[in-house]
Amino acid sequence: MLRQIIQAYRTYGMMVEVEGLIRKMFGVAKNIFSASSMALLEQKELDFDLYARDREINDLVVDIRKKLVEHLNISTSHSVGGELVFLKVITDIERVGDYSKNILDLAKLLKEPFTQKAYYKILKDLLPLMESFFDKSEHALFDGAVDEATDVIQGHLKVNQVCEKLLEDLISDEEVKAPEGIALALTARYFKRVSSHLKNVASTAVNPFPHIGYMNPEEPVVPEKKK
Numbered sequence: 001m002l003r004q005i006i007q008a009y010r011t012y013g014m015m016v017e018v019e020g021l022i023r024k025m026f027g028v029a030k031n032i033f034s035a036s037s038m039a040l041l042e043q044k045e046l047d048f049d050l051y052a053r054d055r056e057i058n059d060l061v062v063d064i065r066k067k068l069v070e071h072l073n074i075s076t077s078h079s080v081g082g083e084l085v086f087l088k089v090i091t092d093i094e095r096v097g098d099y100s101k102n103i104l105d106l107a108k109l110l111k112e113p114f115t116q117k118a119y120y121k122i123l124k125d126l127l128p129l130m131e132s133f134f135d136k137s138e139h140a141l142f143d144g145a146v147d148e149a150t151d152v153i154q155g156h157l158k159v160n161q162v163c164e165k166l167l168e169d170l171i172s173d174e175e176v177k178a179p180e181g182i183a184l185a186l187t188a189r190y191f192k193r194v195s196s197h198l199k200n201v202a203s204t205a206v207n208p209f210p211h212i213g214y215m216n217p218e219e220p221v222v223p224e225k226k227k
Contacts, residue, residue, distance in 0.1 A: 006019075006082065006141075006142055006144070012071065014067055014070065014071050015067075015071060015082075017067060018064055018067050018068065018071075018086060019142060021060050021063060021064050021067075022060075022064065022086065022089065022090060022093075022141075022142075023138060023142070024060060025057055025060050025061075025064075025090060025093045025094075026093065026134055026135075026137070026138045028053055028056055028057050028060075028097070029057060029093050029096045029097055029100070029134065030131065030134035030135075031053065032050050032053050032054060032097060032100040032101075033096060033099075033100045033103075033130075033131070033134075033194060034127075034131055035048070035050060035100075035104075036050060036100045036101070036103040036104040036107065037100075037103055037127055039103075039104055039107040040103050040104070040106055040107035040110065040187060041114070041120065041123060041124050041127070041187075043107075043113055046104075050100065050101065050104050051101065053097075054097040054098070054100065054101055057093065057094055057097040058094065058097075060090075061090050061091075061094050064086065064090050065087070065090075068083045068086060068087065071083070085141075085204055088200070088204075089141060089200075089201050089204065092197040092198070092200045092201050093197070093201070095193070095197045096194050096197050096198065099190045099193050099194050099197075100194070102186075102190050103187065103190050106183055106186055106187065106190075109183075110179075110183050111179075114180060114183070114184065115180060116176055116180060116184065119166060119169075119170065119176075119184050120184075122162060122166055123166070123184070123187055123188065123191065126159055126162060126163075126191055129155055129158070129159065130155075130159060130191060130194060130195055130198075132151075132155070133152045133155060133156075133195065133198040133199075133202070134198065136148035136149070136151055136152050136202060137149075137152055137198045137199075137201040137202040138201075140152065140201070140202040140203075140204060140205035140206075141201055141202075141204050141205065144205050145205060146205050146206055148202070148205075149202040149203065149204075149205035149206050150206070152198060152199055152201075152202035153199055153202055153203060153206075155195070156195045156196060156198070156199035159191060159192060159195040160192055160195065160196075163188040163189070163191055163192040164192075166184070166185075166188045167185055167188055167189075170184055170185055
């Protein structure tokens with residue numbers, strides 16, 4: 001259904017602009033998430049102002065909202081499904097930008113590289129998977145790519161389980177010093193939240209609007225976690 005809505009909207013010049021702006025948001029969000037994560041995990045210096053790029057995302061949100069409201073005012077169609085989806089999506093992408101700032105702030109606070117290599121490796125190994133979520137979520141939204149939406153939703157389940165296990169292990173690990181333990185725990189929490197927001201976007205390809213962000217209510221894509 002969303003794919004049909006997107007195709008119909010592409011007949012409107014203004015909605016083509018909206019699609020372009022949302023795609024731009026994806027690109028900026030992926031860039032700052034990758035950069036902030038590498039700054040934290042690899043102490044890699046940024047060659048751009050990440051906070052300025054995040055403000056760019058915020059400006060795009062405002063611009064997109066204005067265009068959506070304008071489209072609603074001039075459109076003869078009473079269906080607002082696409083506009084509601086886009087408003088939800090840009091909020092999720094904006095939150096990815098916010099968490100990327102949190103990751104960079106944490107990198108600045110961390111005085112030394114992580115010494116707990118086992119925990120560090122767990123987080124580092126999650127990074128490529130999470131980076132793949134950006135393009136797949138974009139394709140799910142604009143191309144109705146159900147397979148890629150499924151990949152993101154299933155991938156998020158893995159990220160969620162890995163991060164929760166890492167937190168459980170950290171709490172019981174008496175050898176980890178408090179500063180590093182806090183940094184590792186926060187990184188896991190930020191990764192989990194970024195993954196969750198991208199999962200919300202991907203779910204637009206498989207769920208009706210009321211269920212965006214959740215598993216397909218009729219045919220669950222991901223099995224529930226066993227207790």
